[in-house]
Amino acid sequence: QVQLVESGGGLVQAGGSLRLSCATSGSSASIGAADWYRQSPGKQRELVAAITPGGITNYADSVKGRFTISRDNAKNTVYLQMNSLKSEDTAVYSCYAVIRGLGSYWGQGIQVTVSS
Secondary structure: OOEEEEEOOEEEEOOOOEEEEEEEEOOOOOEEEEEEEEEOOOOOOEEEEEEOOOOOEEEOOOOOOOEEEEEEOOOOEEEEEEOOOOHHHOEEEEEEEEEOOOEEEEEOOEEEEEEO
């Protein structure tokens, strides 16, 4: 069964950093375009960052200058480095990516909690 698996979430104090990872499971196919989304209670899901297969990136205004999306094609993994975290960054973060030849998939989501 092909899946996207996120890791790296958790509890961090305001001003701290976390790095999320998104990798395939159950397939050796490579990841194409990939996005990180987040959703907090009572709010709509928000696109946080996106990366193309060639490495072009785009960010929500709310995270520009603090978050960095990147990819390691050798490891077939996409990352979201989150610095200077704020309480309003608290959310469930989900990876959404194209797995080449198979289609688009969502990860299961991972909780990030920033304490003030």
